[in-house]
Amino acid sequence: MTHLILALFLIAVGMSVAGTGTHLYQQVARKVAEFRVEGANALDSLINLFVMFICGPYMMLRLGLRADASGKSSTINVLLAAVIAFGWSFVTGMMVVGTYISVLKVGA
Numbered sequence: 001m002t003h004l005i006l007a008l009f010l011i012a013v014g015m016s017v018a019g020t021g022t023h024l025y026q027q028v029a030r031k032v033a034e035f036r037v038e039g040a041n042a043l044d045s046l047i048n049l050f051v052m053f054i055c056g057p058y059m060m061l062r063l064g065l066r067a068d069a070s071g072k073s074s075t076i077n078v079l080l081a082a083v084i085a086f087g088w089s090f091v092t093g094m095m096v097v098g099t100y101i102s103v104l105k106v107g108a
Contacts, residue, residue: 011086014093018058025051033059057089 022033033055039045052059064081067073 007090010093010097011090012093013096014089014091015057015085017092017096018055018089021051022055022058025055035059054092057085057092060085060088 025033033051035052035056037045037049037052039048060081064078064085065073066077
């Protein structure tokens with residue numbers, strides 16, 4: 001049971017970081033965060049790759065909730081996007097929490 005709670009906590013941390021990062025990027029860059037790697041130069045491409053990796057779970061959920069041509073969102077698309085996004089946010093949450101714990105251990 002404790003492993004399930006830990007996994008849910010890591011997913012929540014990853015999704016929180018993804019949502020916060022997405023909205024922060026959109027405010028600073030004044031453009032919508034999206035899945036793209038190309039940029040005007042090498043630094044811009046590297047920033048886009050970093051944003052795509054960190055903000056990916058939140059962007060994936062947004063893509064899954066988009067409506068199709070008929071104006072309805074597909075249940076399969078929503079479920080698939082949610083499974084991918086939560087798995088992705090688990091990995092992101094593991095990285096953030098692991099980095100946080102490592103920094104705390106070095107400071108002690």
